[in-house]
Amino acid sequence: MDQLMAIRGFVRVVEAGSFTRAADSLDMPNATLSKQVQELEAHLGVRLLQRTTRRVTVTPEGRDYYEKTTRILRDLEDIDTSFNVARSKPRxxxxxxxxxxxxxxxxxxxxxxxxxxxxxxxxxxxxxxxxxxxxxxxxxxxxxxxxxxxxxxxxxxxxxAALLTCAAPAYLKQFGTPAYPEELKNGHRLVSYLSPQNGRAFPFRFERGAEKLEIKVEHRVGVNESNAHLAAAVAGLGIVQTFGYAARAALESGALVEILRAWRPPAYPxxxxxxxxxxxxxxxxxxxxxxxxxxxxxxxxxxxxxxxxxxxxxx
CATH class of the missing domain: 3.40.190.10 (Periplasmic binding protein-like II)
Known part of the structure; x- marks a missing residue:
């Protein structure tokens, strides 16, 4: 058994949560990785992982072994780096x-x-x-x-990144340009950005001096991908809040217009x-x-x- 290779394989299984994903990341067959871990367990005389057909869980002994061996692996990488960094380019x-x-x-x-x-x-x-x-x-x-x-x-x-509120000129011609955030509740169509994790719409946020507002109204269109979200605004589907860098080209070409500029929310980190x-x-x-x-x-x-x-x- 190559103990160092087996330890690396075990650590990757713990981090990936499955033998399949760990084997893919290490570019080796699943069976080879499984055999390495089994040999490591036999060498140590303890069960490191509990395997079922659906999941892999780490035993208390396995968790302790993982924490100790990851420190050793980091030390080895630091040693290798200290010898290589001065005479080699990053690769x-x-x-x-x-x-x-x-x-x-x-x-x-x-x-x-x-x-x-x-x-x-x-x-x-x-x-x-x-x-x-x-x-x-x-x-x-x-x-x-x-x-x-x-x-x-x-x-x-x-x-x-600056957060801007924008709409297409055709939309503003049809529905008017709001002067205050509260006007978004009165007949305006919003294109909300939906969280890719839970599908919830992010509220429209506004700030002017000490005054802070959060507008939550039912959106006409919701999009969970940033490029498509911006495209919906350019298509005239409604008003969006998006990042300045994302809207830059559309604003410079005139495809979008920034509105409610005096109410820009704080920059987004x-x-x-x-x-x-x-x-x-x-x-x-x-x-x-x-x-x-x-x-x-x-x-x-x-x-x-x-x-x-x-x-x-x-x-």
């Missing part, structure tokens, strides 16, 4: 999860700069507004808006998030450093709109 495979509009308007346009700087790093982008499970899905990091929701994750703040108990590889470290260097200005970018024959930045 390997990164799995990054990001929301739809953030991928389209922020990350992907900037990525050529990263790939040019680190040509030996291969990136797989998972693009979805649904939050991924970093541990079980073996994802290195995610880029997400809002407050981090787990103490087991490390979150680094990378920027703040974005973070890069990664597991707390996982070793930060050299390739992940340089990727996070690049995000911190490159993305803040892109996330905070304000649209430019035509004013006469000049272009003026909204600020």
């Amino acid at each position: 390997g495979h990164l799995r990054v999860d990001v929301g739809g509009s953030t991928a389209r308007d922020v990350l992907v346009p900037a990525l050529p700069g990263f790939t040019a700087r680190y040509p030996d790093i291969r990136i797989d982008l998972g693009v979805s507004d649904r939050s991924a499970d970093l541990i079980s899905d073996n994802i290195d990091c995610v880029i997400r808006g809002g407050a981090p929701d787990s103490s087991s994750l490390v979150a680094r703040h990378i920027g703040d 974005f973070h890069v998030v990664y597991p707390q108990n996982r070793h930060v590889s050299q390739r992940l470290r340089v990727f996070i450093d690049w995000l911190m260097e490159t993305l803040p200005a892109r996330i905070a970018a304000e649209p430019e709109v035509s004013v006469g024959h000049t272009r003026k930045r909204r600020s």
Whole structure:
């Protein structure tokens, strides 16, 4: 038995929650991984995992062994990195999860700069507004808006996005331009962003000075994906609240118009998030450093709109 390989396999099963997902992430047959763990259990003389046809659970002995061995694996990776970092370029495979509009308007346009700087790093982008499970899905990091929701994750703040209330000119011509948030309750059609996790509509939020409002009305259309949400507004289906970077092109072209500007809510924070108990590889470290260097200005970018024959930045 290769004990180190068996330990790595066991740790991945615990993190992935199943032998199948763990074997896929390690690029090995399920049967091989299962045999490695069985040999490790025989070597230790304890049961580490309880297996059924539907799930894998960790025994108390397995949990204790996992906590001790993950520390050892991190120490080994640190030792390897200390010898390699000075004489080698970052290389390997990164799995990054990001929301739809953030991928389209922020990350992907900037990525050529990263790939040019680190040509030996291969990136797989998972693009979805649904939050991924970093541990079980073996994802290195995610880029997400809002407050981090787990103490087991490390979150680094990378920027703040303006939240704008927008509608298409044709919609405003037909239904009028509201001057106050309360007018949205009177005959206006809202296109709500639905949580990909639970399907609930996010309320429209407004703030002016010390005054804060939250508008909750029945929406005409609900969308749970950010690019389609914006497209619904451009199509004239109703009023949306969306990020400035996502609406920038539509605002600059005149396909959308910002309304209720004096009532903009506070900027929305974005973070890069990664597991707390996982070793930060050299390739992940340089990727996070690049995000911190490159993305803040892109996330905070304000649209430019035509004013006469000049272009003026909204600020």
